[in-house]
Amino acid sequence: MADEIRRLPNLQRFKTGNRYLRVAMAESVGTLILVLCGCGSVAQMELSGFAKAQFLSVNIAFGFAVTAGSYVSAGVSGAHLNPAVSLAMFILRKITWRLLLVYCLAQFIGALFGAGFVYLVYFDALYVYGGGNWTVYGPQATAGIFASYPSEHLGAINGIVDQIIATATLMICILAIIDRDNNSVPRGLQPIVVGIVVLLVGLSMGFNCGYPINPARDLAPRIFTAVAGWGSEVFRAGDYWWWIPVVCPMFGGAVGVFIYVMLIALHLPEGGEERRPPEYEMVVAASAT
Template sequence: LFLIGSGAAAQVITSNGNHGNYLTIQLGSALGALFGILVAHGVSGAHLNVVWSMSLSILGRHPWRKVPLYALSHLLGAFLGAATVYLQYYDAIQVFSGGQLLVAGPNATAAIFCSYPAEHLSFWGGLVDQVVATALLLICCLAVVDRRQGRLPNGLAPVLVGALILAIGLSMGSNCGFPLNPARDLGPRLFTFIAGWGEEVFTAGGGWWWIPTVAPFVGGLLGTVIYELLIEVHHLTTPHEEQIFNKCRISIKVRVNNCQNHNISRVT
């Protein structure tokens, strides 16, 4: 998730836009999410975002005890991802910045790794931006995994989530880069603090750093409640009833197959 997304940003920023543009950064973020899900979904469900884990836990579909472990894993993964991008683009960053690791200004490179507000963005504007964007993310992700909305072909869910990330980036990315993910922002911010950008990574934008860390949880909770109240409660079947129906359908299918095999054997 981080390598592809921030790698795209590093390529654009350090080349002064000669190797990519705003659109390629959004595509990088979307494709990073897509392949991140493909890699990890068979083991953990590929949460990639602790806000998603929290949402599923609120709905009773994920154990709360795993949420802190996932959060730490995401934070560590984002930190190491930032370190890897820095190693890959070390020479480019040094040449572009003139050897000075800056947070603000024409040669700033901190935005490669984490979110900073645009000059026009106020404190409340940033808070609203992240709450709304993360709420949208959760509403649409819950719709993607909601089998009562209709079963998706195998492998389509990651593509749809990637398309969702792209849509959010194209429509809500100019304010602060749509972090949407506390660990995705905080892990790289901790890395840049240690790697030489200094304490300005936390003081810039009037102490902006805590908004992409806290606001996504508020937006995630809001999106979960909206989807539960406006969509899920209006399904004709409950999740438990759907599970029972699926088990019965599988059982009937197995019996039909056994009968067919039995008849074939008798004919033979």
């Protein structure tokens, strides 16, 4: 398709050679799709009273939303779609600090528009469900459609631990997926496998607070709801919970990089598959029987 588009002379004037702008556009669109489809699945579940969706379907939707957003943007920006992932790439010296800022800002903008589109798609349903009231807590609360809020049992310390471990797990798996010296996944299949990892994290660690693990995906929709009618309560709720899914995933991403580099990457044989030790072949053979 790219070759066909290049043959359309009227469109060439819109092409940019600016790397920052290309990354910004791709990350914005990819993150928009992630939030639109992911939060849209939550809206469908909540507003239908679980009649149209279940917890499992929401986790599946978020996994596929990551996959879809990644396929859209990967060819241009690498499909980070998450400031924690971008920070990890900066730590690994894959991007500069200027690009890191561009990635994070673009992801925030995309998530903001994604939340806005969910609001537009489900506006009538939100109005009927809440009786015209936009509430954060209570039986007709709808703020949780857009951003994460802690369960009643969850304290701040446990929430911090939750987000660090969940994001570190995500990052370790992502690095393994893209590491050519490890069991790397073919480039065209990487978005699918990353989506499966997101699904796995949600199914195993989604009970406490909905596994935000993405500062842009949580903060931008929260700001949107504050402006759109839910008010400043979205920041006060849960004893000012809002900062935990913003700060802790960033720290968790860095922890994931450290664990993968120190315990896995440094010990991979040079040359990839061709120079793997005999015990690796034994494990593969045993798992295949």
